Amino acid sequence: MIFSDFVAPTLSxxxxxxxxxxxxxxxxxxxxxxxxxASGGGQTATAAQGIKVYGQFTGTGVPGVIPNIPLGHWRxxxxxxxxxxxxxxxxxxxxxxxxxxxxxxxTINAQNAASTAAPLMQIGIIYGSGNFQSWETANGDAWNxxxxxxxxxxxxxxxxxTTAETGIGTVTIPFxxxxxxxxxxxxxxxxxxxxxxxxxxTCRYTxxxxxxxxxxxxxxxxxxxxxxxxxxxxxQDESFVPGLLWHPISFKSAPNSTIQSLVTMRxxxxxxxxxxxxxxLK
Numbered sequence: 681m682i683f684s685d686f687v688a689p690t691l692s693x694x695x696x697x698x699x700x701x702x703x704x705x706x707x708x709x710x711x712x713x714x715x716x717x718a719s720g721g722g723q724t725a726t727a728a729q730g731i732k733v734y735g736q737f738t739g740t741g742v743p744g745v746i747p748n749i750p751l752g753h754w755r756x757x758x759x760x761x762x763x764x765x766x767x768x769x770x771x772x773x774x775x776x777x778x779x780x781x782x783x784x785x786x787t788i789n790a791q792n793a794a795s796t797a798a799p800l801m802q803i804g805i806i807y808g809s810g811n812f813q814s815w816e817t818a819n820g821d822a823w824n825x826x827x828x829x830x831x832x833x834x835x836x837x838x839x840x841x842t843t844a845e846t847g848i849g850t851v852t853i854p855f856x857x858x859x860x861x862x863x864x865x866x867x868x869x870x871x872x873x874x875x876x877x878x879x880x881x882t883c884r885y886t887x888x889x890x891x892x893x894x895x896x897x898x899x900x901x902x903x904x905x906x907x908x909x910x911x912x913x914x915x916q917d918e919s920f921v922p923g924l925l926w927h928p929i930s931f932k933s934a935p936n937s938t939i940q941s942l943v944t945m946r947x948x949x950x951x952x953x954x955x956x957x958x959x960x961l962k
Contacts, residue, residue, distance in 0.1 A: 883902075
């Protein structure tokens with residue numbers, strides 16, 4: 681089983697200066713760490729300031745030479761008087777090859793360029809005993825289906841604009857297609873965007889009938905469709921292609937078992953969202 685968990689270290693507003701670190705604890709299964717991922721972006725956009733977040737990792741199973749890893753989406757500063765829409769804050773992933781002992785602890789810190797308001801980042805690790813191919817890990821391509829699906833299922837979309845964890849949909853696995861080969865949660869704003877309002881967050885999966893594998897804890901992932909805060913009044917969003925973005929979860933489920941997605945916004949948004957779970961089956 682593949683697991684994912686994340687923390688949200690506090691970044692400094694000073695250039696290339698460590699902020700407040702956060703500790704990520706592997707679950708009781710562990711395995712190997714395959715990818716480091718990060719999502720997030722500007723919370724209060726300032727026209728002439730860029731974003732260039734990179735993280736440091738220390739702790740159980742991490743190499744003695746401290747990894748400094750570029751994270752998320754980097755962008756240059758805008759023109760001083762620009763009115764600019766949101767830039768994608770969707771997750772990036774880079775491969776690692778670390779041991780991930782059960783209940784081990786990794787301390788994560790992150791740095792950025794000088795900023796009036798520090799970016800908001802979620803930084804995570806994908807680990808476990810999965811079956812990633814060498815080309816996937818070498819290219820940092822974590823967001824893949826695990827096999828060719830026969831069909832796809834979904835649930836009715838739900839709005840979750842607040843910071844309270846909200847169940848946004850539950851799917852039932854049909855008897856004829858018990859093999860889950862990918863799960864994803866896609867979110868979009870579905871109301872008028874508000875100036876300087878970011879759209880960031882994560883999702884958590886629960887499941888019934890995951891067979892003889894441990895599904896929880898640590899199925900905490902970035903949802904897809906994240907946007908950083910826009911500048912000015914000409915607010916446009918950057919689009920994304922949902923079919924290319926999947927959480928690499930695979931297992932054989934029991935007949936008529938369920939998978940639920942629960943979304944947590946990093947900060948609340950004023951107007952409605954439309955959040956939807958999809959599951960690929962074979």
